[in-house]
Amino acid sequence: MPFNPQAVLIVAAILFVLGLVGVLTRKNIIFILVSVEIMLNAAGLAFVAAGARWGQPDGQVMFLFILAMAASEVSVGLALVMQTHRQHKTLDVQELRELRDKTEEYSSI
Amino acid sequence: MNNLLALIPALPLAGFLILSLTGRHLPKSIIAGIGAGSVSAAALITIFIGMQFLQSPPTGNAYTQTLWQWMQTENFSAGIDLRMDALTLVFVFIITFVGALIHIYSTAFMRHDRDYARFFASMNLFVCSMLLLVMADNLVLMYLGWEGVGLCSFLLIGFWYETPANVAAANKAFYITRIGDTAMAIGLFLLFRELGTLNIPEIMTQAPAHFQPGASNVTWIALLLLAGGMGKSAQLPLQTWLPDAMAGPSPVSALIHAATMVTAGVYLIARMHVVFQLSPVAMAATAAIGAITLFVAGCSAMAQTDIKRILAYSTISQIGYMFLALGVGAWSAGIFHFFTHAFFKALLFLAAGAVIESLHHEHNIFRMGGLKDRMPVVFWTFLAGAAALAALPLISAGFYSKDQILWYAWSAQNGNPMLWLVAIAGALITAFYTTRLMIVVFWGDMKTHIGERPGKAMTIPLMILAVLSIVAGFIEWPHNLVHLSLFSDLVQRYLPETLLQEGHPPEIIFQLVAAAVTLLGVYAGYVLYYKNTSILEQWKASPAMLSLRNFFYKGWGFDDLYDTVFVRPFYFLTRINKSDVFDLLNKGIATTSQRLNEWFSFSQNGSLRWYVVGVLIGIIFVLGLQIWG
Numbered sequence: 126m127p128f129n130p131q132a133v134l135i136v137a138a139i140l141f142v143l144g145l146v147g148v149l150t151r152k153n154i155i156f157i158l159v160s161v162e163i164m165l166n167a168a169g170l171a172f173v174a175a176g177a178r179w180g181q182p183d184g185q186v187m188f189l190f191i192l193a194m195a196a197s198e199v200s201v202g203l204a205l206v207m208q209t210h211r212q213h214k215t216l217d218v219q220e221l222r223e224l225r226d227k228t229e230e231y232s233s234i
Numbered sequence: 235m236n237n238l239l240a241l242i243p244a245l246p247l248a249g250f251l252i253l254s255l256t257g258r259h260l261p262k263s264i265i266a267g268i269g270a271g272s273v274s275a276a277a278l279i280t281i282f283i284g285m286q287f288l289q290s291p292p293t294g295n296a297y298t299q300t301l302w303q304w305m306q307t308e309n310f311s312a313g314i315d316l317r318m319d320a321l322t323l324v325f326v327f328i329i330t331f332v333g334a335l336i337h338i339y340s341t342a343f344m345r346h347d348r349d350y351a352r353f354f355a356s357m358n359l360f361v362c363s364m365l366l367l368v369m370a371d372n373l374v375l376m377y378l379g380w381e382g383v384g385l386c387s388f389l390l391i392g393f394w395y396e397t398p399a400n401v402a403a404a405n406k407a408f409y410i411t412r413i414g415d416t417a418m419a420i421g422l423f424l425l426f427r428e429l430g431t432l433n434i435p436e437i438m439t440q441a442p443a444h445f446q447p448g449a450s451n452v453t454w455i456a457l458l459l460l461a462g463g464m465g466k467s468a469q470l471p472l473q474t475w476l477p478d479a480m481a482g483p484s485p486v487s488a489l490i491h492a493a494t495m496v497t498a499g500v501y502l503i504a505r506m507h508v509v510f511q512l513s514p515v516a517m518a519a520t521a522a523i524g525a526i527t528l529f530v531a532g533c534s535a536m537a538q539t540d541i542k543r544i545l546a547y548s549t550i551s552q553i554g555y556m557f558l559a560l561g562v563g564a565w566s567a568g569i570f571h572f573f574t575h576a577f578f579k580a581l582l583f584l585a586a587g588a589v590i591e592s593l594h595h596e597h598n599i600f601r602m603g604g605l606k607d608r609m610p611v612v613f614w615t616f617l618a619g620a621a622a623l624a625a626l627p628l629i630s631a632g633f634y635s636k637d638q639i640l641w642y643a644w645s646a647q648n649g650n651p652m653l654w655l656v657a658i659a660g661a662l663i664t665a666f667y668t669t670r671l672m673i674v675v676f677w678g679d680m681k682t683h684i685g686e687r688p689g690k691a692m693t694i695p696l697m698i699l700a701v702l703s704i705v706a707g708f709i710e711w712p713h714n715l716v717h718l719s720l721f722s723d724l725v726q727r728y729l730p731e732t733l734l735q736e737g738h739p740p741e742i743i744f745q746l747v748a749a750a751v752t753l754l755g756v757y758a759g760y761v762l763y764y765k766n767t768s769i770l771e772q773w774k775a776s777p778a779m780l781s782l783r784n785f786f787y788k789g790w791g792f793d794d795l796y797d798t799v800f801v802r803p804f805y806f807l808t809r810i811n812k813s814d815v816f817d818l819l820n821k822g823i824a825t826t827s828q829r830l831n832e833w834f835s836f837s838q839n840g841s842l843r844w845y846v847v848g849v850l851i852g853i854i855f856v857l858g859l860q861i862w863g
Contacts, residue, residue: 149847226840
């Protein structure tokens with residue numbers, strides 16, 4: 126079967142959009158993290174495809190980097206999720222809105 | 235001998251430094267020791283130097299001490315140089331000696347105050363500044379002392395700063411004397427431009443050669459210096475700060491009125507007498523201002539009800555006599571009146587302070603009364619001071635100095651009968667309001683219960699000052715009675731002799747008239763306030779007399795006048811200029827950033843999705859630029 130980089134890139138793009146839609150629509154932080162992982166893997170797949178297309182090892186090297194980065198990102202992210210859950214008793218991003226601008230609330234006090 | 239000079243201002247300065255740096259942690263007894271001790275030690279040194287000065291006059295009739303160079307430019311130099319001649323000696327003696335008595339009195343008077351150290355620190359700095367003023371060898375150093383005095387008066391008038399009225403009084407004193415200070419500074423600039431030096435002995439020798447008598451440049455210099463003196467000495471039209479300066483504690487009033495501050499103007503004119511003599515216009519202006527002031531202030535004193543305000547107006551009036559004497563060319567008489575006035579005015583203020591404190595801070599004389607037998611020490615000392623203020627013939631120091639001024643107002647070189655007439659009217663008024671004050675406060679029924687009586691630390695300075703208020707005049711007798719003129723012999727080592735006109739009436743007539751007028755004033759006060767008070771009731775019933783009384787009570791309405799002429803237009807101008815075109819720029823910047831803040835803070839809503847969309851739009855934008863850009 127001949128190698129078709131275009132088809133692989135289309136798969137990668139579909140994966141990326143799936144992840145993006147997950148990030149945008151999911152309420153739970155854990156699912157958002159999972160969606161981010163999907164997006165990262167989509168990027169990795171695109172790198173590998175590009176490496177194979179040019180016959181260079183750089184794409185696979187970059188995928189290994191992305192794996193290592195994703196692993197560390199997930200460990201930090203899950204630790205933050207644990208803390209968030211402990212403090213706010215919820216993982217719903219619609220309720221976790223502590224960092225909004227509160228000028229009006231202060232001025233009304 | 236010369237080396238001791240620097241100690242006189244240095245001791246109060248050291249007292250100020252110690253008290254202001256460590257005063258918070260010192261017990262009151264040590265604070266009192268440092269505060270009163272430094273000035274007392276300075277007084278002892280002054281007396282020692284004075285004895286030497288009198289016994290063996292130094293060459294040039296002055297001790298000098300050069301401490302160090304202060305500033306040096308191409309053609310101008312000013313040093314921290316001290317100089318003690320006959321005129322300075324008189325002033326330094328009064329400042330340190332009366333100042334020491336006031337400090338000793340204050341140790342008891344202020345004993346309940348929580349800012350004990352701040353009080354004595356300011357008082358010491360006040361004395362130090364005044365000493366610098368009179369001991370300075372050049373006018374720049376003198377100006378340093380001059381401004382230091384202004385600063386300390388501000389600090390002490392507003393000493394009880396928690397009451398807004400006191401702060402307003404302190405500000406008023408500062409602003410109004412500042413008008414005079416500015417005029418004086420311009421005068422000094424002109425003097426330097428003309429002569430190229432501000433060293434006092436050099437000015438004294440160069441001025442007569444440089445200036446034409448009566449030339450406009452020297453007249454301007456003298457008038458500007460006179461304006462400076464008017465500000466500090468509370469002469470018309472810059473007198474309005476002094477009655478309000480009564481907001482400070484009583485010892486402060488005593489210090490301002492007797493030893494420091496208000497006599498600075500008298501000193502300045504006497505010190506610069508060569509310049510003034512070259513300008514007949516300035517001399518006439520000095521005499522006229524003195525005469526008008528003494529009359530205006532005397533009338534105001536008649537209507538006051540606050541014991542300290544009566545004394546304040548009497549000070550303005552007595553300084554008016556000094557200006558009058560200087561203006562007519564009776565230099566030594568003016569300084570002699572300063573000398574006696576310092577004793578009796580310090581005495582009157584300190585005694586008034588004792589009365590006020592014993593009567594639970596009651597200032598209104600009509601709520602006092604009947605204190606004659608209950609506070610005998612204060613009564614007898616106050617009587618001695620009042621006698622000197624009224625210039626009772628022969629037995630009071632005030633008589634000897636004021637009699638000289640009255641006599642010279644007519645007969646001295648620049649004197650004329652008009653000045654004498656105003657001065658003699660002032661003498662009548664002075665005797666009248668002094669009698670009124672004595673009778674209302676010490677005779678009649680007791681209206682306020684007496685609290686704590688003054689202790690020894692307060693009564694002993696009163697007694698010393700009372701004795702001096704009687705005997706200080708005996709060192710200078712009228713020429714036709716006794717040939718004794720120790721004081722004028724001393725000050726005429728520096729000041730010129732008083733020249734008399736041709737063909738004036740004999741001196742004895744003036745003395746008899748002055749004595750008669752004084753006694754008439756006392757009798758009028760006695761009749762109106764003691765013997766036949768119904769006359770006063772009738773006067774109070776007539777609207778004309780009542781409005782006259784209110785006019786005098788308000789000090790001839792000068793405060794209202796200045797309010798209408800200067801303060802209100804100024805406020806009006808500031809109000810209409812509040813939002814001018816220059817403000818629009820500043821305000822525009824503020825409004826713009828506020829609007830932008832409102833817009834952008836809308837985007838910071840805390841929603842994670844919102845942020846992700848933001849990032850996404852950004853990425854698409856950047857990618858779009860890459861692809862299609």
